[in-house]
Amino acid sequence: MRNTLLAAGIATVAIATAGPARADVDNFTEVARGRYLVTTGDCMGCHIGPDGTSLAGGHLLETPFGMIAVPNITPDNETGIGKWSQQDFHGAMTRGVRPDGTHLYPAFPYTAFTRMTRKDIDDVYAYLRTLEPVNHAVDRDTLPFPFNVRMAMLGWNWLNFTPGEFRPDPNKSGEFNRGAYLVEGPGHCGLCHTPRNMLGGDQGGKHLEGGALQGWFAPNITADKRVGIGAWSQAEIVDYLRDGHTERGAASGPMAEVVTYSTSQMTEADLKAMATYLLERGAAAEPAPTVIAGSDARVQKGAAIYDDTCAACHVGDGSGVAGMFPRLRDNQLVRQADPTGVLRVILQGAQSASSPRMVTAPSMPALGWRLDDQQVADVATFIRNSWGNAAAAVTPDQVRAMREVTAGVASPAEH
Ligand code: HEC
Ligand code: HEC
Ligand code: HEC
Known part of the structure; x- marks a missing residue:
């Protein structure tokens, strides 16, 4: 199964290179950058279509509120985002708002994508435009009342969501800031690794300290040495993200998918940058529990x-x-x-x-x-x-x- 999925990931890359031939190099660069950003954003992990190769959507995501259907984001005019302008796309990625003004659920990680630069989002848009349009209608009305009332998202946004582009920290290295951008922006690592409050929003102050998701647990990935990854070396974090394996453990479940579709295809420099950020951003010291004795x-x-x-x-x-x-x-x-x-x-x-x-x-x-x-x-x-x-x-x-x-x-x- 996973090998098929992996093959699917590779096939997407092939479709992308076979996109419309364009003479001007600038546009090619944009499309290539956009394709890479689609990998770092793991769009395929959620938007994969029934054919296993396109971004035609259709999966149901399990959330604390119920099932949410993942839409078709190929440039199909009828069932995808073919009619969306660059500005429409920017609105969805940074504010979670569709062109008709309705609000998207934060199962779509726009709360992280809002940290992406305008240029990066425009390049993702440029890349998506080169894909084959797939006609595949997805039923979006899957949540039970009252969560199906999309206007309720306004209240959620007001409580939980700070829009705005990533601001680099001038006191930190370029590598740290690149890593911070990837983790907090396109990589949306906090979607799983940060605990949720009852409204599904991040629990303030617990950023990256571990979160439960429908039967899985995304562990603490702060630099805490006991419960976080503070004792890992930069190379171990890079190996884990690239191969899904280290002596310290192996990525399974949702993280295996993140590795397959996203981090295994990222550059070594970007993986190192993410590791640097995770190790250097610090951690809240939590008191260690006492060990239960062997005589118990x-x-x-x-x-x-x-x-x-x-x-x-x-x-x-x-x-x-x-x-x-x-x-x-x-x-x-x-x-x-x-x-x-x-x-x-x-x-x-x-x-x-x-x-x-x-x-x-x-x-x-x-x-x-x-x-x-x-x-x-x-x-x-x-x-x-x-x-x-x-x-x-x-x-x-x-x-x-x-x-x-x-x-x-x-x-x-x-x-
Ligand atoms: C964790 C799963 C997940 C990931 C990763 C993800 N999306 Fe989505 N996306 C969703 C869901 C779920 C929705 C629908 C939310 C709703 O119905 O309110 C959505 C909606 C969208 C929409 C709005 C489409 C419409 O018709 O309303 C766009 C555009 C979009 N995603 C683009 C992207 C891009 C580009 C990426 C990668 C950079 C991406 N998504 C990554 C889950 C995801
Ligand atoms: C879709 C949810 C999800 C996303 C998104 C996600 N992770 Fe994970 N991650 C998990 C889960 C679940 C595990 C535990 C895997 C296991 O038990 O095998 C995990 C494990 C890990 C581990 C190993 C931690 C340990 O203590 O063993 C690291 C490191 C990690 N993730 C880093 C990241 C980074 C960096 C990102 C962003 C690029 C990310 N994850 C995005 C769900 C996610
Ligand atoms: C046949 C060999 C085998 C047996 C028997 C086995 N395991 Fe495992 N275990 C593995 C492998 C292989 C993995 C890594 C799986 C993966 O790739 O995610 C693993 C992973 C784990 C993990 C997750 C470690 C991490 O950091 O991701 C835990 C915890 C674990 N095993 C506990 C147990 C316990 C407890 C038992 C006995 C009740 C047990 N295992 C029996 C082979 C085994």
């Missing part, structure tokens, strides 16, 4: 399950096998306050991203069918409190809730 009954039962079920791959001391099985020792996904990410992997297994450099990746088997709620809770509590990790115990209730969220979703490892 839950930890002891968990240790026995670990030896039986997990150690063959992750090794008895949690050190993993480089390039194959991620290490669980000193692993910040494992010790996030929110255990969603860990429970998801144990119950459902995981198949991480494929990338041009690493096409087939080892996968983690789903173990939810073999272990009951108490056993999953105990083994999770054990790995969260061993080998230098420390985090709150996991309860069987949390496991049951997680089974409900993931029910009916096929394990990625079973495809």
Whole structure:
């Protein structure tokens, strides 16, 4: 499946190069820049069409409010954005407003795209104009009342949204500012990695500190050394974003898609810039929880399950096998306050991203069918409190809730 998706990504690039031949070099540069920005913005990750190669939309995105349909953004006059002017497009990208004045839901990350420069947005528009128009009508009315009242977005915008282009920090390096632009603007990393408040807006002051999304957890990616990525080297962050793998962990689920469609296709310089920004922008110091002692009954039962079920791959001391099985020792996904990410992997297994450099990746088997709620809770509590990790115990209730969220979703490892 993921290989098909990857091939789809490559096919888009091919369509783009085969776009209308234009003599003037300036326009070619614009289109090429626009194509690259479409990659950094991961437009394909959401707007992919049923054909698997175009931006004709049709997917339903699961949000806390209900399902939102992703529209067709190919230049089709009837079902896409063929009739939109450059100015119309700019309005959608920076204010979340359609040409008819209706408001778009922030599942479309215009709250990040508003940080993009005018030139970059115009280049994205220029590139989209060169694509093959695809006639594909998408039913947009998928949300239940009252969230289907688009005017309500005005209230949301007023509460949560600061429009405006990115302003570089003159006291920081060019590389830091480039990284900040990519992370906060086109890359829209905060869409998943920042916790949401009840209205779906960013929780003030918690920027990039980790967010739960429909059964997945996008961990803290601030420079905090314990729960964030502060202990990663710049090279490790670059490897993760380019290949979806490091010894510290592998990208699965929504992050695997981000890697496949977006970061694996970004330049090395841009990946380094993002890593520099993430490592240098600082972090709020959070007090570490106290480790649950090895004498605790839950930890002891968990240790026995670990030896039986997990150690063959992750090794008895949690050190993993480089390039194959991620290490669980000193692993910040494992010790996030929110255990969603860990429970998801144990119950459902995981198949991480494929990338041009690493096409087939080892996968983690789903173990939810073999272990009951108490056993999953105990083994999770054990790995969260061993080998230098420390985090709150996991309860069987949390496991049951997680089974409900993931029910009916096929394990990625079973495809
Ligand atoms: C996380 C998923 C996601 C990503 C990434 C994303 N979009 Fe969207 N986009 C959406 C959704 C969902 C909507 C519809 C929102 C609504 O109906 O209110 C949308 C709407 C739009 C619209 C308005 C179209 C219309 O007819 O109303 C445009 C234009 C658009 N996106 C362009 C882009 C571009 C360009 C990129 C990449 C730079 C991009 N989007 C990336 C999810 C996404
Ligand atoms: C669509 C949601 C989404 C977006 C957008 C997203 N991420 Fe992620 N990210 C995740 C999820 C979910 C995980 C956890 C993956 C896992 O459990 O395997 C993750 C994991 C990571 C990790 C590994 C952290 C760890 O502790 O293991 C890094 C680093 C990361 N993302 C960086 C980024 C950057 C940089 C961007 C923007 C370019 C970004 N992400 C955009 C969802 C997202
Ligand atoms: C057959 C080998 C195998 C077994 C058995 C196994 N795992 Fe894994 N595990 C993997 C692989 C491979 C990955 C990386 C998956 C990916 O690519 O996302 C992984 C990933 C994980 C992760 C996510 C690590 C990260 O940072 O992304 C956790 C947590 C985890 N396993 C815990 C466990 C636990 C707990 C058990 C036993 C209950 C277990 N695993 C059994 C192979 C295995």
